[in-house]
Amino acid sequence: MRILxxxxxxxxxxxxxxxxxxxxxxxxxxxxxxxxTADVVAAASGLLEGGATEVVVMNGHGLGWPNVLWEDLPDxxxxxxxxxRGKGFDGLFQVGFHARCGTTDGFISHTFVPHFxxxxxxxxxxxxxxxxxxxxxxxxxxxxxxxxxxxVDGILNGTPFLAVKRSSSRSETTPLYGNGVxxxxxxxxxxxxxxxxxxxxKPPALPSPFTVAMSLDPHLTQAAVGRHGLVRSSPAVxxxxxxxxxxxxxxxxxxxxxAALRPLLAAQEDLDLSSEAAMQRQEPAKLERLRRxxxxxxxxxYPAWQV
Numbered sequence: 242m243r244i245l246x247x248x249x250x251x252x253x254x255x256x257x258x259x260x261x262x263x264x265x266x267x268x269x270x271x272x273x274x275x276x277x278t279a280d281v282v283a284a285a286s287g288l289l290e291g292g293a294t295e296v297v298v299m300n301g302h303g304l305g306w307p308n309v310l311w312e313d314l315p316d317x318x319x320x321x322x323x324x325x326r327g328k329g330f331d332g333l334f335q336v337g338f339h340a341r342c343g344t345t346d347g348f349i350s351h352t353f354v355p356h357f358x359x360x361x362x363x364x365x366x367x368x369x370x371x372x373x374x375x376x377x378x379x380x381x382x383x384x385x386x387x388x389x390x391x392x393v394d395g396i397l398n399g400t401p402f403l404a405v406k407r408s409s410s411r412s413e414t415t416p417l418y419g420n421g422v423x424x425x426x427x428x429x430x431x432x433x434x435x436x437x438x439x440x441x442x443k444p445p446a447l448p449s450p451f452t453v454a455m456s457l458d459p460h461l462t463q464a465a466v467g468r469h470g471l472v473r474s475s476p477a478v479x480x481x482x483x484x485x486x487x488x489x490x491x492x493x494x495x496x497x498x499x500a501a502l503r504p505l506l507a508a509q510e511d512l513d514l515s516s517e518a519a520m521q522r523q524e525p526a527k528l529e530r531l532r533r534x535x536x537x538x539x540x541x542x543y544p545a546w547q548v
Contacts, residue, residue, distance in 0.1 A: 242439065244293045244381070245321070245330045246285055247372050248309070249337035250302035251349040252385030253280045254405035254416050254424035256337075259349055259539045264306050265509075265531045270517035277302070277337070278310040279425055280405075284336040284384065285318045287429035291436025297321050297330070301372075302337075307515065332439045333376045334432060338385035340392055341367045343545025347388035348406065348414035355538050357501045358456040358546055359494070362448065365545060367392050369400075370445075371494070374486040379442030382435035384428055386414065396445045401438075403431040412539050453490050454480045456547045457501040464500035469493040477547040508534040 250262050253276055260266040261273030285296045299321040302308050311320060340347030342358045343365075352358050352368060359366050367389065373380045373396075380400050383393060387404035405424055408414035418424040459476035466473050469492040470481045479497050483489035508531045513519040520528070 287432025
């Protein structure tokens, strides 16, 4: 049984300070990556104990950031990369996932990128939905922020879910298991059970055809109009008609997210955030600009949809 382990960061059990999520802050290098990796190790270990023969880890947080301490992962676990594409997976497991954009009691709630939302045939969806449709295999389970659980609906209704933290706002959250060891034990036991029950899960289905709508800052939509079938149905909304998620939606989603990311990329400019040493060598003014972007974003609330 070959399992794809898809990772987030905002929903990792012991991540309680948003500074730990971004490589522009020292907190990310000092504690964030270690906490991220602890949940990945716990989930991967549980999946292997539950019958997985191989676990492939998808580093799903950020812009190619080095979130995972790969040397800490157990045997039979390797990173997703060249040679990992295509089908070949028997199941999908998600660790560290968060609530969608517009969730005021979800830690750093968002959908893919800042100020962005996605709906399928009029129903708001989460990153959990999108990942499941893209991979196209049974979703065995999800760990993450408690606010996400009620949003695992539609075709994902009934998916096993383990809440590992509970949030009072987009910037404040509390782990549910007391300490890192207890959190890891809970995740490991949950992943083990999910792997043991994998035959009970079915691949997520989509209607055909279907319509995907993406809502973002209206000043940015023009940059994606006409790309991969995207049309503008209102100042802030781009839509695409689709029959297959990977073939029709992923390219359009990438174009729309690229447009939505422009303010973040402008704030990041040419900063080198590939390591803690590299981060410390950057110009202080440039670091402060990007830090301010993340602080402002985390402490703002965004509507669930914008037209």
